[in-house]
Amino acid sequence: MFNIKEIISVTLILFSVIDVVGSLPVLIDLRKKVGKIESEQATVISGVLMVSFLFVGERILNLFGVDVASFAIAGALIIFLIGLEMILGRTIFKSEVSAGGATHIVPIAFPLIAGAGTLTTIISLRAEYQTANIIVGIVINLILIYAVLKSSEWLETRLGPGGLDVLRKIFGIILLAISIKLFKTNLIAGF
Template sequence: MFDVKEIVSVTLILFSVIDIVGSLPVIIDLRKKVGRIESERATLVSGALMLSFLFVGERILKLFGVDVASFAVAGALIIFLLGLEMILGRTIFKPDESTGGAAHIVPIAFPLIAGAGTLTTIISLRAEYQTVNIIVGIILNLILIYIVLKSSEWLETRIGPGGLDVLRKIFGIILLAIAIKLIKTNLIADF
């Protein structure tokens, strides 16, 4: 059943983790190198990755004997580190530099949009939210991702480097709070 509060929560959590606005510097740099970004393909590929992980991710966990609560805590730790990365301006997770000739898929769709943090978060969200609300949250994020990719040149001139830095720090604090909530909720569930 659709729950507006859950949809808003999922959308904001995914928006913070994906951090498409915070990734603007990378997207702008890549656009300058390859000429243009295939916004439609990047959005579709990242959406397919997120939705397939939403449905198959839990089965993969069971294959390895890991429960969702444990995976949610592990995901929360990754989200926590991503938040620290955004706030402190230090690189903890090293991105794959090879584009493999497909600038819309690597590194934009994967790992920039649908990377380890996003996929881990999707599984973590399954422990707390209904699947239908997660799907709506993913779709809303895909729309935002498409808009940002399509208008990256325009956004670059409007926000400026200082504005991008402020946005990264704000979303970093949000991620830290989300991570602490996920750890608290899933550790209590085990006792």
């Protein structure tokens, strides 16, 4: 049932697509805006989204009359705006803090962690790998995501303000490039 080679492949593919380390400047930016990142909540919700999408993703999208390409394009637009925020230093997304503390399922759990790229990758992995191995790969990624979310403040102090600013701009450009690639690929796939 469990295949180590499949688990490693799925884990590496998802780790590349999720790119939680590359999202560090975005996470630090968000923490500064809202005061605190709810690491446990963001990780659990990301996991629920990924596992749910593994089993019912295409059916949910079909229920709303949305194809995978359209879903990916919507995610690409959100990623594009986040990249613009990072490069220009302007706030596009307003942070909403509830009375109970910081709540930011959007944009951390979706689209940064369990975004259109991750969810569409999970759908495509299902065609090649056993479901149990995909779930193990998702769980391993969730552990890594939690570790990065929990240590974002520590990593920020190690990098310093100058290092963070440089990282923020670089990863802003990378996010723009990823969003344009997602947009372009799925726009063509939509026709």
